[in-house]
Amino acid sequence: MPDISTTYMGLKLTSPIIAASSGLTNSLEDIKHLEKAGAGAVVLKSLFEEEIVTEMEHELNRMHSENYLYPETMEYYESFDVESTLSDYLKLINDCKKEVNIPVIASINCVTAHNWPSYARTLQDAGASAIELNIFSLPSDTEREAKDNEQVYFDAIKAVLKEVSIPVAVKISHYFSNMASMITRLSKTGIAGLVLFNRFYSPDIDVDNLEVIPTHIFSHEYEYTLPLRWVAITSNRVECDLAATTGIHTSRTIIKMILAGAHAVQLASTLYKNGVESIERFNFELDKWMQKHEFEKIDDFRGSLSQSKAMNPAGYLRIQFMKHYSQK
Template sequence: MVDISTEYLGLELRSPLVASSSGLTANLDDLKKFEASGVGAVVLKSIFEEEIIRNTQDAIGKMAASRFIYPETMEYFEYDYDEIQDPLGDYLKLIRDAKKTLSIPIIASVNCVSPDGWMDFAERIEHAGADAIELNVFVLPSDFTRTCEENESVYFDVVTKILKKITIPVSIKIGYYSAALGMMIQLLSETGIKGITLFNRTYNPDFDIDTLEFTTSNVLSTPGDLSTSLRWVAIMSNRVKCDIAASTGVHDGAAMVKQLLAGAKVVDVASAFYLHGIDYAEVMLADLKTWMQENSYGSLKEFRGKMSRDKTYNPAAFERVQFMKYFKDR
């Protein structure tokens, strides 16, 4: 038997496979299926900063126009009042129900672009029983009036404020757009957060050339998307003061093994579950165990990071960005 348990964000996980934030982690029935399939933790579908702010403002307006006239009515999240559409209350209820039903860690997720207007809801997430919270932050550097320093300060402002608000572990999920990505990841790891996820998957716009209407493209990742996160997990392993989670492009057990060899503590998966079903987690974990047995590894720590930049026989492989070796004879 091999031991595939691990520790992530200070939490004990029975396996390194984490169900990433997606529509599949938005209801209790699917969360139960994920637990039955062997995942180590689940990250709930993200609730957006704009959604939190909008619904809070809308609810205050409705309460002011109704019989809710006292300051105590800010507790409306807990009130069963049909006229108030309450996605925030639903989110908190999902956390409470999941904690009552499941034994694996429940990680809440907030998609945010600023440190303002939603921090109080993070406290409510903690009070509802979430084991940790993942902040999904991505600032596209497309505003020509903002410097790279101003763009990247958003990440640090969000982290600084959230760490003052809650006591449960905080992780941050970021993108790879940065003029000094390695340094930014390293500095983020020194803020007091417990984990960094590399990388988030963004909305990719497309448009129809006949109707000239916008569409979405490449909603799901492909196995080819693995390389970017694999490179940076390997480069940053042993260079940060928090856990690293690998995300995007992990579609089978072999890809999960690669990310663990690169140095990831856990591996986040979503697209593979959309394509193959939630119980595909069992296949991925079985492949991990088989590989460990075939290579005589008894636990994850025996091989984690073995192919990271600092430990591999060829560290330059992760830092070379040209194809000279492969195309010089063609």
């Protein structure tokens, strides 16, 4: 029988399928359910930097209004209140360590490299198998240069790597002026993994009520082609593992990502749409596909259709529909 286990960031996974950070990974019972369904690992629902910062600002304002904002108070606040904000998250990690056998990856959604990365060590001490930094700042400032947006990533990585010894992954967006270069440079920072790509809140306009509303909460199957291209182009050329996410709704897409060079895939939307039990089916279908093609283990075919190994590497670089739209 084929072995569908794999390694990602040095972690042993019984399956290449990771439950991505979402509301489905926010409780011990849900995580145990994912483990039973066959997930190789879970990424906990993100702890948002903005939540920590907002609570800090609120508490500081309260202290100031009550006239007891003294140095001693600040020291107490710095050591306690943020810790209090993290307490539920830390308890979840600790409980998972006791009751779950698959790797549990803590997730921090961050937009700066301020003092909060010091709490990454707290996540490690609680028992997290790894940390995923979900970094993104929309490049919408017309006065800000690309290098300034990029530096946020390197600053955050440097700050966190100082604090922890467990593997660190970075989940990035596709908003870069030189994607291949950025992925390569990030892979050389000492991180263990890169996740391609973030999925964002997407605004829309309600023309009846004349207001801005959210749209496309879940991904669509056709969206997998974006991470597929960049996994294929950069795999075998970077110094860390790659995980693919966004638009992965079927076992065939999972197989495609591995053929392109991914060490693992992260699923969320399809689990909401089709249930957590679909992981078991995806694992079964992956197993059957490997039997059909006589692959004994994941590494027998991982990256075999990456750009560096494909018979037609130019296929990943083409950006114009020369054939399909050249005729009337």
